[in-house]
Amino acid sequence: MILTGLGCGMKPRYRVMVSDQQTEYTCRQDENLLSEALNQGIRAIKRGCLGGGCGFCKVRVESGRYELGKCSVKVLTPEEKERGYVLACRTKPLSDLMIRIEK
Numbered sequence: 001m002i003l004t005g006l007g008c009g010m011k012p013r014y015r016v017m018v019s020d021q022q023t024e025y026t027c028r029q030d031e032n033l034l035s036e037a038l039n040q041g042i043r044a045i046k047r048g049c050l051g052g053g054c055g056f057c058k059v060r061v062e063s064g065r066y067e068l069g070k071c072s073v074k075v076l077t078p079e080e081k082e083r084g085y086v087l088a089c090r091t092k093p094l095s096d097l098m099i100r101i102e103k
């Protein structure tokens with residue numbers, strides 16, 4: 001976790017490591033993984049609708065805690081959720097994360 005800005009009321013910023021692409025970036029607790037990656041010029045995660053409906057941004061969280069918002073069961077099934085899959089556009093970090101992008 002990176003604590004910069006906490007004294008100003010900002011949310012904590014966490015490290016997001018992309019295990020299969022040897023890259024990493026940071027994500028604020030109140031931002032989603034995809035938007036923060038795009039804002040920092042990281043193009044490792046596929047961009048689609050940005051609204052939880054297409055599934056292009058599906059990644060697997062290998063370690064760390066997160067909050068997953070609403071998303072279509074057509075693109076992310078309950079079984080996938082149990083196995084750690086998330087939609088990056090609907091996921092906010094609650095700790096440092098290790099993610100994997102599977103083709």
Ligand code: FES
Pocket residue numbers: 046047048049050051052053054055056057058075087088089090
């Ligand atoms: S970009 Fe479409 S579900 Fe995330």
